[in-house]
Amino acid sequence: MNKILVSGYYGFGNAGDEAILMAIVESLKKLDNNISIKALSANPKETKRMHGIDAVHRTNPFLVIKAIAEADLVLSGGGGLLQDVTSSRSIPYYLLIVYLAKKMGKRVMFYANGVGPVNRKLNKRLIAAVGNTVDLITVRDDNSRDQLMSLGVKNPPIYVTADPAFALKPVDDETGFGILRWKGINFDEGSLKIGVSVRPWNLGKNRQVIAETCDYLIKNHDATIVFLPMQFPQDYSESLEIMGLMKGKARVIDEPLGPRELLWISGQMDLLCGMRLHALIFGAIMGVPLLGLAYDPKVENFLKRVEQPSAGSPLDLNVVDLCHLFEEAIGRRTESRSKLLAKKDELEGLAYENARLALKLLEGGYEAGSR
Template sequence: MKKILVSGYYGFGNAGDEAILMAMVDSFKKLDDNIRIKALSANPKETEMMHGIEAVHRTNPFLVVKAIAEADLVLSGGGGLLQDVTSSRSIPYYLLIVFLAKKMGKKVMFYANGVGPVNRNLNKRLIASVGNMVDLITVRDENSRDQLKNLGVKKPQIYVTADPAFALKPVDDETGLSILNRHRIDLSKAGLNIGISVRPWKVGETRKVIAEACDFLINSYSVNIVFIPMQFPQDYNESLEIMRLMKEKKVKVISESLGPRELLWVCGKMDLLCGMRLHALIFGAIMGVPLVGLAYDPKVENFLIRVGQPSAGTLKDLKVQSLCSLIQDAIKKREESSRALLAKRKEMEYLANENAMLALKLLEGGHEQYKKD
């Protein structure tokens, strides 16, 4: 039985990253049920329960080294691991795992990585040095490929695929409806259902702008607003802060931590999704829900361009009038947008699964078959 070790941002309660791991496990199991997967996690017990795989604590050096030693293939990813905006320690940590794995003679792959922004010179040098040691790289967008090349990663083949979460499937309707019932959310009410996904990111007057936009939509279109937290309780608390600033109080919020498949189902029941969180937007795209993105990070902008959906721009430039205008336009074009997203979904799901196909090829036949771009 072949063993794969996965290193990523797992066990922190972030639904986007858990969706990545869940979809990775699904993809591998579909291709080869004889694969044994282990993850490095901040909460191993939770990871084992949620994903049905083995896990060890990501900061226990003895367990980490043992897990690397036992693996036939080490995957770094998926997700935005190679960036130093949210933490200056992320890049050194993830690249140390990769470095150790290569020194121990393991096959290593950057798996569906999102790359950048990278601001610190030390981190730029680390990426160039360690990146050229790995056997294979897949990235989730063209910008990430360009970033790696600009940073000096030249040796391994770089494939542009898609975020692994595009391979995820939602829960059944019975499970999904029970979530709505618990939160007293009635989607059969008159008016459009608009999902809002926010995260803590104190730039300008973001909270005030989103609150005023929600008020405008309720008054102008009689919409039903549902706040959908992707990381609990951080996003839930941020949602409450925005709700406090709103004049209209008939707003719903998901007040519990939901799993990725549950959140995918909920996002799929919206008529429009306006959000900051990348994976809320990805969930909407999977389910054919028109999007309006709030680009707190370049990865959001890159994704929206790829799926042909509008962006309200960066948060520091966010204005109520322009956001409302964009949402109004998205409401008018929602049927056209939904068709376009559903047409795109098949391609993105294939590319998401291609990450696993390439990983298994590497595991089976070495990396000599891969040539440079």
């Protein structure tokens, strides 16, 4: 039985990254059930429970080296691992895993990576040096490919695919409605349901802008506002801050849910406004019209790919403009939904392409050339 090791931002309670790992595992297993998958995780026990795979702690040197040594293929990704905006340690850590794997003679693949921004000169050199040693690269958007090439990564084939999460399926309706009943969330028939996903990002006074916009939607559209935290407790605390500034009543998912559950709840919305990339990806999977708050270029890149509007940086918001964008998004819901559903099969197929290429590499080859 071939063994695959997956390195990524797992075990931190981030629903987007857990969706990535869940989709990687399921995509690989769907194509070849005769493989063993292990992950590096900040919480191995929870990773084992959630994903049904083995896991070791990502900061235990002995266990990490042992896991690499036992693997036939090491996957780095997916997600935005190669960037130095949210952490200066991400790039050195993830590239060290790749470096060790190559030193041990392992096949290595960057799996559906998002790349950039990369600001530090050392990190740029590290990406070029280590990136050119890997066997195969898939990235989740054109910008990530361009970033790698501009940094000097030119040796391995680079394929533009899609985020692995596009292969994910939601829980069934019975389970989903059961969660809403358990959370005490009832949607009034005919009410406009708007999901809001925020994250800590020095929002400051812009929390008030979001709060006033939510109040506007409640007053003028009889909207039901539901905050959808993607990471606990960070996003939940941020949601509560904004809710505390509102005059109207909003709902919030008040404890962590799995990726499938959050995916289903996202699908119940009529419109989803999000900062988190995977909140927007969840909406796109379910055909829910989007309005993005682009705190990071990856959000803007994704919105362009699925032809959905952006409100720009969350640090540059004002109430009048944001309300106007919501009015436009509400008016274009039918058109936006059609665009998303038209792209769904393509993006799901590209998500599976990551797994297909990984297994081809595991078997010892791939089609040369980049695309």
